[in-house]
Amino acid sequence: MTVPGWFSEAKFGVFIHWGPYSVPAWAEPTGELGAVDPEMWFAHNPYAEWYWNTSQIEGSPAYEHHRTVHGGRPYDDFLDAWQAESFDPADWIELFARAGARYVVATTKHHDGVALWDAPGTGTRNTVHRGPHRDLIADLATAVRARGLRFGAYYSGGLDWYAGRRAVIRHEDLIDDYGRPHEAAYAAYALRQVRDLIDRYRPDVLWNDIGWPDAGMADLPDLFAHYYATVPEGVVNDRWDGAHADYLTSEYQANRQNEAAAHWENCRGIGLSFGFNRNEGPEHLLDPAAAVRLLVDVVSRGGNLLLNVGPKADGTLPGEQRAVLEGIASWTAAHAGAVYATRPLDPGAAMSHDGTPWIRWTRDDDHAYAFLADVPDSARGQVLLKTGPGMLDPATAVRLDGRPVRADAVPDGIVVTSAELGAPLPTVVRFALTTSRSVD
Ligand SMILES: CC(C)[C@@H]1NC[C@@H](O)[C@H](O)[C@@H]1O
Numbered sequence: 198m199t200v201p202g203w204f205s206e207a208k209f210g211v212f213i214h215w216g217p218y219s220v221p222a223w224a225e226p227t228g229e230l231g232a233v234d235p236e237m238w239f240a241h242n243p244y245a246e247w248y249w250n251t252s253q254i255e256g257s258p259a260y261e262h263h264r265t266v267h268g269g270r271p272y273d274d275f276l277d278a279w280q281a282e283s284f285d286p287a288d289w290i291e292l293f294a295r296a297g298a299r300y301v302v303a304t305t306k307h308h309d310g311v312a313l314w315d316a317p318g319t320g321t322r323n324t325v326h327r328g329p330h331r332d333l334i335a336d337l338a339t340a341v342r343a344r345g346l347r348f349g350a351y352y353s354g355g356l357d358w359y360a361g362r363r364a365v366i367r368h369e370d371l372i373d374d375y376g377r378p379h380e381a382a383y384a385a386y387a388l389r390q391v392r393d394l395i396d397r398y399r400p401d402v403l404w405n406d407i408g409w410p411d412a413g414m415a416d417l418p419d420l421f422a423h424y425y426a427t428v429p430e431g432v433v434n435d436r437w438d439g440a441h442a443d444y445l446t447s448e449y450q451a452n453r454q455n456e457a458a459a460h461w462e463n464c465r466g467i468g469l470s471f472g473f474n475r476n477e478g479p480e481h482l483l484d485p486a487a488a489v490r491l492l493v494d495v496v497s498r499g500g501n502l503l504l505n506v507g508p509k510a511d512g513t514l515p516g517e518q519r520a521v522l523e524g525i526a527s528w529t530a531a532h533a534g535a536v537y538a539t540r541p542l543d544p545g546a547a548m549s550h551d552g553t554p555w556i557r558w559t560r561d562d563d564h565a566y567a568f569l570a571d572v573p574d575s576a577r578g579q580v581l582l583k584t585g586p587g588m589l590d591p592a593t594a595v596r597l598d599g600r601p602v603r604a605d606a607v608p609d610g611i612v613v614t615s616a617e618l619g620a621p622l623p624t625v626v627r628f629a630l631t632t633s634r635s636v637d
Pocket residue numbers: 244246247406448464465471
């Protein structure tokens with residue numbers, strides 16, 4: 198499993214889930230994938246992008262909502278209701294870039310089968326011919342690359358409730374493969390669309406989801422060969438039913454075992470949903486400090502964070518989600534050097550710590566970076582960093598935000614003394630790695 202340098206150095210990407218589901222924008226903020234009782238999941242799905250499915254499960258709150266608010270109208274109506282009248286891709290990408298994102302992955306076709314480009318086989322059921330009347334993938338790819346970021350394409354190969362089987366997925370009668378389409382006709386349909394995405398947009402990331410149709414598995418070696426020939430620095434995720442993976446993915450708290458891989462990416466929403474969910478309040482969203490600490494934790498363990506935004510149907514980013522990205526941006530402005538193009542610090546060199554204080558580490562060739570947060574008042578501005586003997590030079594301690602810091606060697610590490618260490622947003626102290634010991 199190998200990845201191009203740009204991907205391993207990127208550390209942070211932004212995911213975009215945008216589609217007809219952004220019109221109802223309705224789900225129950227039940228909880229995080231991996232922490233919700235699977236028996237509850239489908240009928241109380243917190244993923245607003247699953248609205249077509251959830252709203253067809255009789256007795257579910259989404260079913261009642263769809264009946265009473267939308268009169269049980271066909272889901273297809275939401276494509277025409279989706280106008281994207283305020284869509285300004287450059288504004289989105291500017292915010293993502295300031296927040297420190299190095300790549301952006303956009304849904305090109307989610308499970309509802311609606312394409313955000315003039316996809317072959319969709320006729321007029323796409324955003325070029327209906328709803329926004331725009332090639333949203335071209336708009337986004339152009340804006341992303343104009344800002345110097347990499348562009349990735351998400352494609353739902355394993356589920357397509359329009360071109361594939363329309364089985365409503367309920368827990369109690371869960372079809373062994375979630376009602377996924379496996380027939381040859383759908384496999385050909387999906388293959389043609391992914392090849393079109395490659396040829397038109399040359400995505401730097403090929404992010405497939407929910408696997409690939411059985412009848413199409415034999416097509417994949419040639420598809421990947423074509424992809425790498427077209428995009429030499431391209432990278433492919435792991436959701437192709439085992440056919441191939443340049444890196445592994447985890448989602449919220451699910452598949453965390455994949456984070457032991459050499460290359461991995463954790464993805465989640467800023468809230469509990471990928472598509473915009475009007476029912477989410479501040480209590481359901483990461484605040485800036487939690488988002489930064491999630492990024493730091495993932496990077497300290499050698500992964501990338503792909504953090505999702507769910508735009509509204511009009512093309513604006515929800516204010517609460519913008520605020521989180523702005524918070525990440527202001528922290529990143531002073532601390533980028535401790536995050537990007539770094540790698541995990543050998544556990545033997547220094548210990549991370551959960552709780553109070555919260556401690557994480559990264560390193561580059563010459564320095565180690567300690568991230569400190571939630572230092573209790575009782576610590577009176579002092580934190581013991583448990584480090585291996587002679588690995589870090591306390592005399593070289595520098596706070597990246599420029600505030601004064603003192604570091605003293607003690608028998609089992611280094612004591613750092615500084616004011617205002619207790620912020621929920623991490624304070625970063627940089628140390629020179631001594632040449633006396635290799636810490637790799
Ligand atoms: C991680 C993200 C891409 C999620 N994958 C599983 C989907 O069912 C979900 O809606 C979302 O796209």
